[in-house]
Amino acid sequence: MTHHEPTGTRTRTAVVTGGASPRSIGRATATRFARDGWAVAILDLDGEGAGGLAQELAAEFGVPAAGYGVDITDSAAVNEAAARVAASELPPVGALANIAGIPSPVPFLEVDDALWDTIISVNLTGTFYVTRAFLSAMLEGGYGRVVNMSSVSAQQGGGVFSKTPYSAAKAGVLGLTRSLAREMAPEGITVNAIAPGAADTNIRGASTEESEAALSASIPMGRQATAEEIGALVVWLCGQDAGYITGTTQSINGGAYIS
Ligand SMILES: NC(=O)c1ccc[n+]([C@@H]2O[C@H](COP(=O)([O-])OP(=O)(O)OC[C@H]3O[C@@H](n4cnc5c(N)ncnc54)[C@H](O)[C@@H]3O)[C@@H](O)[C@H]2O)c1
Structure with missing residues (x-):
């Protein structure tokens, strides 16, 4: 790993969940952190993908970077990853971007207990586990920023790929964000949520060209967000x-929903 001598936030590590998938918001966010001089720790189910991205970022931007294979719904694994980051050569953790999440296209009456639990557990409980695991490092380091991934689905209700369990989980993320923001404010640690509309990533899987075009046409700006636009907001x-x-929710949706 290469170390360089940055200033300000550059002496700190940004932890990003969900960066392994190509074209993902997590990848764009980790890349933007590195471009701006942050060291980066990437946590993803896909440990190989996370490690590969870390290597790319270290090579391209000369920042310390590491990837970890972690299921964010496994609190012991999350705690272990936090311990590994703390014991690594990475500088102290100064930011956490909770980006990992999964969609839920299933109609309400077809949602069984297991699906409900999975969607809540990845999108909401995972955010809790990862935040709890890394918060003390930020408190000790004297600088802390948490950004949690919500969605326009939490604000206006879900769409085709973001039905009830997803919207409920992403709305839960807003409650978590607001409450933790007030609790952490005296410590100078900020906690915010972002609520993107549709973004051009792999999350919708095998959606058709027609359905993607229809989705874009339904947005006042006539297009989906790029992952890079969302990553830039997170890093800012x-x-x-x-x-x-x-404690805020930053909408980024091309005018699709204005609160
Ligand atoms: N793309 C959109 O239209 C859109 C809109 C609003 C919000 N979001 C949210 O943005 C976030 C990122 O979405 P994306 O479009 O980049 O998705 P993506 O599917 O491209 O990437 C998600 C990443 O999260 C990882 N991941 C999934 N479950 C995990 C787990 N249990 N533990 C660790 N890692 C896990 C995946 O391996 C993958 O690398 C999600 O929370 C999603 O709900 C996406």
């Missing part, structure tokens, strides 16, 4: 300039 929220913003 983690910077010094965003220090007085906490």
